[in-house]
């Protein structure tokens with residue numbers, strides 16, 4: 126019989142203390158993520174027997190998603206993509222940073238691989254994006270000393286870049302996000318849309334450098350130039366302005382005012398050979414929402430404001446992570462949370478269907494939660510095992526879903 130000496134007991138106590146310390150040092154979120162004893166290990170797999178999203182919406186609008194070139198060799202992913210989507214946006218591969226990292230060099234190999242994949246699978250391609258303050262190429266706008274180029278230099282670079290890039294992809298893309306995210310965060314309702322622009326964008330700064338204010342020139346002029354260069358290079362492509370927080374009343378107003386003004390200007394521009402055609406044809410709603418703050422009435426208000434501006438509307442980057450910007454979620458969703466998220470997807474698609482004649486497409490920004498740029502909030506229709514979430518069923522039949530889950 127073992128006698129429990131005080132010394133041995135002290136060692137046991139220390140051991141238990143050490144185990145408990147390690148256990149509580151792991152965050153509750155990480156504990157929740159650990160595989161539970163008895164929980165089956167699921168190999169992710171796509172279920173192709175589910176109704177196709179694109180087929181469900183074939184009489185309403187195109188349904189898109191994102192791809193990266195490295196994913197194009199994945200046969201199962203490709204089969205799933207063809208099943209659910211008829212449009213693709215390159216998640217990163219067609220951004221200036223990757224297409225032309227230094228002046229004079231154009232690197233099209235990755236984007237071309239993605240485009241060949243799309244062609245082989247009968248999927249249309251949306252070009253994303255030509256002019257943006259982020260993931261851009263410094264040579265376009267900024268000197269070696271870090272200072273903005275002059276207006277004339279930046280304009281020449283923009284023309285060179287757009288002529289090369291939109292020229293290369295001419296006939297291969299159906300549309301372009303010509304300018305992305307030009308408006309600042311948290312402005313008020315502007316009297317002039319130009320006041321609400323992101324003044325620290327390297328494009329704005331360069332165009333401001335040498336602008337003749339007496340002629341009404343300003344940093345804002347880069348936007349019109351970008352659309353005109355793209356139209357002249359690829360007249361077949363539909364041209365988009367794309368932005369996020371488009372549901373904020375000031376931003377939807379600024380976006381609409383910009384489209385109205387630049388479209389009016391284009392009407393009398395000597396370079397315009399199609400007087401009945403708009404320059405900015407589509408306002409893209411990125412639709413990067415949060416479950417905590419998404420207001421479907423504000424989505425509808427943005428859609429109706431854009432229609433009033435005379436343009437078409439596109440939902441370009443839809444995802445709805447659980448939580449909010451300041452309170453992000455970090456575990457897989459509970460059933461209740463999944464349901465709340467799904468109801469929002471159902472409400473959104475109900476609105477999209479209602480305005481379908483004006484809506485050009487709805488594109489999601491990610492295929493499965495684990496692959497999302499905002500994976501933490503499990504924002505998409507398919508979970509990390511690629512199984513359909515409640516949100517998928519909500520999208521497939523929004524009215525039925527809301528009736529069953531009021």
Ligand code: XIL
Pocket residue numbers: 216217305411442498
């Ligand atoms: C994101 C990609 O999803 C990420 O992989 C990348 O690291 C950063 O950019 N608005 C846009 C998209 O227009 O290009 C962004 O994509 C998401 C926000």
